[in-house]
Amino acid sequence: MSTTxxxxxxxxxxxxxxxxxxxxxxxxxxxxxxxxxRNYFGGKNYDRGKCVGIHIEPGPDGGIVELDDTTILEYAKDLLEGKKQVHEYKN
Structure with missing residues (x-):
């Protein structure tokens, strides 16, 4: 776990x-x-989800986001790189 x-x-x-x-x-x-x-990626549904240590400062390119914990970010990057697979869900 690290900040970024x-x-x-x-x-x-x-x-x-x-x-x-x-x-x-x-x-x-x-x-x-x-x-x-979803809140980690900028969502704002705090009734059903928690705040997960993102801090947004106004600025260019939508502002600067400091992430206290990069676990979700790293997992998402692994999904994009094919290191992890998305589960198949049946509706």
Whole structure:
């Protein structure tokens, strides 16, 4: 676990690049609520999910985001690189 800084637009671009089902896969594998994972990527549903240590400062490119814990970020990058697979879900 470590901290990192990224722009808000970079964080959203990463989220938007993830395959369908990624939020749920990340949540299940890390034992988190899916809304908590969405909040990590800039969502604001704190009624159903928790705040997960992101701090946004106004600025260029959507602002600067400091992430207290990069576990979700690293997991998302692993999904994009094919190091982890999205679970198949049946509706």
């Amino acid at each position: 800084t990224i722009t808000f637009n970079q964080l959203r671009k990463l989220k938007d690049s993830l395959p369908n089902g990624s939020m749920r896969t990340i949540a299940e594998d890390l034992d988190l609520n899916v809304e908590t994972v």
